[in-house]
Each structure stands twice: as structure tokens, then as C-alpha cells.
Amino acid sequence: MTSVTRGGAPASNPTGSWTVWLRNRLVRLVPPGEALPDRQPAYVVSWIYVFGVLTIAALVVVLVSGGLLAVGGASWYHVSSVGHFVNSLHLWSVELFFAFMVIHLWGKFWMAAWRGKRTLTWVTGVLAFVTSIGTAFTGYLSQSNFDSQWIGVEGKDGVNAIGVGAYFNVLNPGQMLLWHVVLLPLGIGLITVLHVVLVRRHGVVPPIDMEEAQ
Amino acid sequence: MTGPLAATALHAAHYLTWGVLSISVANAIVIAIMVLVFALALIIPFGRRHDAGTGRGGRP
Numbered sequence: 001m002t003s004v005t006r007g008g009a010p011a012s013n014p015t016g017s018w019t020v021w022l023r024n025r026l027v028r029l030v031p032p033g034e035a036l037p038d039r040q041p042a043y044v045v046s047w048i049y050v051f052g053v054l055t056i057a058a059l060v061v062v063l064v065s066g067g068l069l070a071v072g073g074a075s076w077y078h079v080s081s082v083g084h085f086v087n088s089l090h091l092w093s094v095e096l097f098f099a100f101m102v103i104h105l106w107g108k109f110w111m112a113a114w115r116g117k118r119t120l121t122w123v124t125g126v127l128a129f130v131t132s133i134g135t136a137f138t139g140y141l142s143q144s145n146f147d148s149q150w151i152g153v154e155g156k157d158g159v160n161a162i163g164v165g166a167y168f169n170v171l172n173p174g175q176m177l178l179w180h181v182v183l184l185p186l187g188i189g190l191i192t193v194l195h196v197v198l199v200r201r202h203g204v205v206p207p208i209d210m211e212e213a214q
Numbered sequence: 215m216t217g218p219l220a221a222t223a224l225h226a227a228h229y230l231t232w233g234v235l236s237i238s239v240a241n242a243i244v245i246a247i248m249v250l251v252f253a254l255a256l257i258i259p260f261g262r263r264h265d266a267g268t269g270r271g272g273r274p
Contacts, residue, residue, distance in 0.1 A: 047255035099244070103252050 030200045037200075043207050051104035052199075058097035059192065063185065065090040070181055074144050094136060101129060113205040121198040128191045135188060138180035141170055148173070 013020045068086045069076065077087035105125070107113075114122035140151050152170045159165050169175055227238040237245075 045260045047258055047260050048252075050260075051255070095244075099248050099251075103248055103255070106252050107255070 029197060034200050034203070040204065041206070043210065044204050048107040049204065051100050051107060054100040055097060055104055056192065056196070058093050058100055059188070061093035062090065062097055063189075065093060066181065066185070074142060074177060078144070094139070098132070098136070101132065105129065108205075111205055112208060115205055115208075116202065118198070118202050118205055121195065121202060124191055124195040124198060128188060128195055131184060131187050131191060135180060135184040138176045138184060141173065141176040142180050144173065152176075 013024065065086055069083070069090055072080065072083050072086070076083035108122070108125070137151075137155070141148050141155075152173075155170045156165065159168060159170050168179070227240060230237050230239060230242055
């Protein structure tokens with residue numbers, strides 16, 4: 001380990017230390033001052049730029065209400081008015097999450113927001129969308145009612161047709177519940193963090209006519 | 215289900231059909247509202263514009 005005074009981190013990594021390498025990578029991940037900026041370019045002054053953060057806000061409500069449902073258990077909302085309220089909070093925050101995300105998608109599509117080395121930002125957004133659909137699907141399968149049974153029976157042939165039925169059995173409510181509350185939310189969380197870091201790294205995409213003028 | 219919504223919730227949904235396309239009225243209304251919100255987000259001015267443009271982030 002290199003002996004340096006606190007705060008005087010070496011720019012290079014002559015020792016080959018993985019902690020130094022990781023620290024340097026994290027510091028350079030986002031340009032200075034761009035992680036939580038308080039000023040943005042003039043073209044960002046539009047309501048269409050609000051829907052990304054609205055999606056994240058809805059996701060926070062989804063995760064918190066889902067956590068409360070996990071405390072009460074899968075059948076809690078069937079027997080408790082409080083549980084029913086939290087379940088409704090979970091459902092409607094998911095509805096808003098998808099509505100905001102799709103409007104965000106429309107806005108970014110018509111801006112061609114993948115311009116200027118922002119391809120990976122666009123791709124992580126697509127991954128977040130697809131993973132969210134899978135999470136919502138397993139949520140419908142975890143309702144522990146006739147609706148979830150019907151959806152499971154209707155969905156099994158499609159899932160088997162793409163060859164994953166042996167590992168992702170939609171007729172197994174325990175497996176679907178665990179995918180819904182552990183694996184898929186973890187995936188969405190990681191993809192969302194990566195998406196936001198990439199947005200802060202490359203900045204908000206400028207309008208097409210501004211780019212052409214430069 | 216009990217309450218005033220029970221009658222509507224327990225009946226089959228109304229569907230709009232156009233050739234091979236089929237969508238429930240409820241889903242069509244939700245999509246129409248999303249399109250409306252999208253249009254309003256483009257049209258309605260966003261707050262104040264003072265000192266905008268001095269911020270960083272213009273990184274094409």
C-alpha cells in the first residue's frame with residue numbers, strides 16, 4: 001500500500017493496487033460537479049425533461065410499498081384493510097412508473113437521445129424497460145388469486161416456447177414471488193443506477209437543430 | 215368485491231376492435247391520457263427562464 005497524506009491521492013497507480021484503481025475509476029466516472037448538478041443548459045427548460053426523474057420517484061414508491069408488502073406477506077392484503085391500501089399503493093405507483101417511463105421513452109426517441117456517444121445510455125434504458133415488464137409480470141403472478149392463476153396458465157406456453165420454462169416456471173408461485181421481490185428489483189436497481197450515472201457522465205442530449213448548427 | 219365499483223369490476227370489459235387489433239376501453243383511455251400528457255409537456259412553458267443557459271452540461 002502506498003503511504004500518502006490523507007486527501008493526497010496519487011493520480012497514477014504505480015503499485016497496481018486494486019483499491020487505487022477502483023477509486024480513480026469512481027472519481028473519473030462523472031465529470032467534476034456533474035453528479036448532482038444545480039444548473040442545466042437552457043434547452044432543458046421543458047416539462048418533457050421531467051419524466052425521467054418522475055419515473056425514479058415512482059420507482060422509489062414502488063420499492064417502499066413493495067417492502068411493506070413483503071413485511072406483511074403475500075396474503076396480507078387479502079385479510080387486512082391496511083394491507084389492501086399498501087397493495088393499492090404498490091399497484092398505482094407501478095401504473096405511474098410505467099406511464100412516466102413510456103412518456104420519457106417517447107420524448108427521448110423523438111430527440112434521438114442516443115446521439116453523442118449516448119448509445120449505452122439508450123441501451124440501459126431499454127434494459128430497464130424490459131426488466132420492468134418482467135417484474136410487473138411476476139407481480140401479477142404473485143397476487144395469490146384467480147387472476148394470477150389465469151395469467152400463469154395463459155403465459156406458460158409462451159414462456160416454454162422461448163425455451164426457459166424449465167428455469168422460469170410461471171406456474172410456480174413461490175419461484176415467481178422470489179423473482180419478483182429479489183432478483184428482478186435488484187436488476188432494475190442496478191440498471192437504473194447505471195442509467196443515471198451515464199446520463200450524468202454524458203449530460204442531457206442537446207436538441208437536434210442545435211447539434212446541426214455547431 | 216363490495217362497494218359502488220363492484221358492479222363494474224365484475225363485468226367483462228368493453229373492447230374496441232379494428233381488424234386484428236383489439237384493446238379494452240380502459241387501456242385505450244390510459245394510452246390517450248399518456249399521449250395527452252406527452253403533448254402538454256411539449257406545449258406548456260416550464261417555469262422561469264432566467265439565467266438558464268449558464269449551467270454546465272452542454273456536452274454533445
